[in-house]
Amino acid sequence: NAGVTQTPKFRILKIGQSMTLQCTQDMNHNYMYWYRQDPGMGLKLIYYSVGAGITDKGEVPNGYNVSRSTTEDFPLRLELAAPSQTSVYFCASTSPQGWTEAFFGQGTRLTVV
Amino acid sequence: QQQVKQSPQSLIVQKGGISIINCAYENTAFDYFPWYQQFPGKGPALLIAIRPDVSEKKEGRFTISFNKSAKQFSLHIMDSQPGDSATYFCAAVISTSGTYKYIFGTGTRLKVLA
Numbered sequence: 001n002a003g004v005t006q007t008p009k010f011r012i013l014k015i016g017q018s019m020t021l022q023c024t025q026d027m028n029h030n031y032m033y034w035y036r037q038d039p040g041m042g043l044k045l046i047y048y049s050v051g052a053g054i055t056d057k058g059e060v061p062n063g064y065n066v067s068r069s070t071t072e073d074f075p076l077r078l079e080l081a082a083p084s085q086t087s088v089y090f091c092a093s094t095s096p097q098g099w100t101e102a103f104f105g106q107g108t109r110l111t112v113v
Numbered sequence: 114q115q116q117v118k119q120s121p122q123s124l125i126v127q128k129g130g131i132s133i134i135n136c137a138y139e140n141t142a143f144d145y146f147p148w149y150q151q152f153p154g155k156g157p158a159l160l161i162a163i164r165p166d167v168s169e170k171k172e173g174r175f176t177i178s179f180n181k182s183a184k185q186f187s188l189h190i191m192d193s194q195p196g197d198s199a200t201y202f203c204a205a206v207i208s209t210s211g212t213y214k215y216i217f218g219t220g221t222r223l224k225v226l227a
Contacts, residue, residue: 004156031212031213033215035217042119042202042218043157043202043217043220045214045216048212048214058214090156092156094213101147101162102147102157102159102215104156104157104158105156106156107154107156
């Protein structure tokens with residue numbers, strides 16, 4: 001089982017560039033999440049989705065956009081990258097029950113210079 | 114308030130010792146309290162979890178103690194081993210309008226000395 005797969009693993013962006021972080025899960029999970037992890041700050045929720053076509057903002061959505069056209073995919077779009085977006089990004093998914101185990105991808109380390 | 118406060122930020126324990134990490138919450142609507150373990154370069158993975166209708170759950174060397182009245186829960190790692198060295202996150206899950214949100218603590222970096 002692949003579980004939750006994120007690409008790329010590492011990326012360096014210049015200020016003002018854009019990119020899409022990819023996230024795919026093969027567990028038929030309805031719920032998917034994007035978090036960012038800053039040193040000493042834990043995990044902050046950026047966006048989440050409860051199913052295809054449904055997305056909602058988390059704690060720190062500014063500067064990001066998401067879409068959910070299929071159950072499997074939940075890409076995160078960064079427009080006009082800023083140094084403050086330097087972080088490690090994690091995608092996660094949970095089963096239809098929602099409150100059960102969250103499965104995380106291995107993360108994308110993004111540096112904006 | 115949907116915060117989960119976790120302490121300490123870092124912890125150093127001798128091999129064989131007991132590691133204790135504490136979390137506190139304010140919102141009584143939380144109804145699921147998992148702990149996640151994260152090794153460097155990896156995503157967090159579920160370690161152990163508890164529902165608020167029990168006061169303790171034990172799985173091997175890992176135990177969650179839950180105090181509903183104090184709105185606190187803690188992770189105890191007995192006989193700590195160097196392989197337990199990782200970052201630990203507590204979390205609380207809340208159901209709002211049919212959706213579920215995970216609120217994570219800020220993490221505790223545990224180092225177990227050989």
